[in-house]
Amino acid sequence: MNDLIFFFNQAIIGGVVLGSVYALGAVGVTLIFGILRFAHFAHGDMMTMGGFIALVLASLLAAAGIAFPLPMGFIVLPFAMVIAAGFALGIDRAFYAPLRVRGAKPVTLLIASIGVTMMIQGLIRLFFGVGTYSFFDSEPKKLIRIDVPIEGATRPIAFSEPQLLLVISTVVAVIALHYFLTRSRLGKGMRAMADNPDLAKVSGINTRLVVRVTWIIAGALACLAGTMLALDVALKPDLAFNIVLPIFAAAILGGLGHAYGAIAGGFVLGFAETLAVFNWSVVLRPFRDVLWFDIPNSLTLVQSEYKLTVAFLILVVVLLVRPTGIFKGAST
């Protein structure tokens, strides 16, 4: 039984946490792709930037001597998301909008987003250095343990408070996004524009407003994802730059431009990564009497150094076998 709980703690919780981060990032990427038709590479760094905004706000609050029962980084999230959305709008106004007006090709916008990536990275490192920051310098990171009321189970199910908050806020964000996209006028306009921009325009949808709202949502979601990731692990300047590719992989897996697909893709990738590096011999050990071979000490699908590689491999295979993703994406 303990082995099963170990499996749950390691693989299931790990997969859900990683999947939530990927899903939150991939939704932003896929929204921008659906509306603006380009792969926004700077999304990872917008996540990191959001994390740093939250860090600054949290340390300001902590310096003011205010204390909450929840982690400070989580309390300041709404404000950080507003600021990050403002930054996203500013980035679009300064760097992407002029190119769009000129009628530049999506590829040009992609290269511009690389430039934005470099600028954000440079600025973050300029102001915060290359060190690692933690949200939990002044307060403890709470662990939640749930004892399993089953015979023979001595280990508890364990996860940290930020992980729980991450999953909850992902669910809330996804539901809110769903209602926004399906019920509100603006959300319907967004979906219409993703389907056919010209038709949306002649139908009287304010496409400029839709673009602005897209950036606001993408910036806020990026801030949410970055902060929650930083709460779970630690905040460093290349926090999200390293996972921007798995995020793209998740978005492509779900079909670029397809919001629900991105969420599904995120969780598929999160589980694929955790299960690929999970030590399966632990789960096989209870059956050691019935198995015909000796169980090695470590039996993983890939070595843990290749954890991120799993996502890229899935990405390449998906691009080859089914480039439109699980759900048919908005490919042109």
Added chain:
Amino acid sequence: MTMRYIAVFAALIALIVGVGVMMGTPFTVRLLVEAFAFALIAMGLNIQWGFGGLFNFGILGMLMVGGFAVTFISYPVNMGFWTSEGPLYLGRTLLAAAIGGVLIFFAHRVQRFGITGKARGTVIVVAWFIAYVIFRSQMDPAANYITSTAGWVGGLGLPVLLGWAFGGVLAGLVGYLVGKVSLGLRADYLAIATIGIAEILRALIKNVEWLTRGTLTVSPIPWPVPNPQAFQAGGASPSASFVLARGGYLALVVIVVLVALFLIHRAYRGPWGRMMRAIRDNYIAAGSMGKDVTGRQLEIFVFGSVLMGIGGAILVSFVGIFDPSSYQPINHTFIIWVMLIVGGSGNNFGALFGGIFIYFVWVLSEPLAQALFLNLSAFSSDMGWGAIPDIESRAVQMRVFVMGLIVTIALRFAPKGLLPEFIGRKD
């Protein structure tokens, strides 16, 4: 247009001379060697993006492959490995890989035995899995044995120039595979696919310690020309020895770059180049004129990769150390794009100019930012606000910001680059 070329290259020479006066000759010669190597890589990207319109974000992977190739060819032979049972183990691994390959080959042709549709897909997946298990069952013991006894495979001890050539060949081979896999994709997808493959390559080269020594790094890698130590043994002063040795290396690199420039410029102006531009500008029209679009694109991808591989090999043998963990997307992929965009994509001289110029800006923005920060810091401490902490580490990061700023400004105000593509008309 000619005036523009003269002005741009004159400004570049003035910049180089200025740096030489300010920072000293040994430093400038070092910078020039690296800048020319980067110019070669930018020319490789120019073939892919400028001629063919193919998006490649996996330059880093090609550079690593080239670097590994030159390390493998030119590093002295590791007798400990060849006298141990390592080769035997590797032979078994090779056999396992071959068995797996045959298995996969037949699985992909299973429809001939009447198995089609989903059943075929299942067979293929199972075959890949079995092949992977067979391979891992031989690879893991071999890797453990080699790392625990001889450390790593070692090099072959052959001439460095052969290593450069091998770097090009190996990168071309990898480019062929990458192109075969991903060239059917649209631009954005191609960008993401190539960057994904490059990251896979990076993880592989970093972690196969038995072959590349991974994070333990390999050094010293020999030079193709007499190195500073050789000159010092001959009685030259340290400063003079650096200038002489690096000068020799520079001459060699410049020859390589000029030969490459001559060849690709001839190709660009010839019928082959016209065909490539036709495919780039309208592949549907080119295809209907009977051009083999996919085949030609693959060709161009391989050509570009060869130049990148050679450039990567030159860089590694110049610094004399192969450190897989030093490769970063910003330093080895994005900066090449900045070079090409600023120089002018589609123009070989633009790639040459952009490569050298941007590399100088990249390196020089660090001391410039440091000087700026020192002044600001002095000002702020004069004002009683205290000095800026960690000026050195911050100044290093300034250059990333400068690169991003340059590329966004270039895209907005000079999207065709400083030396735009020149299209001759013969009416």
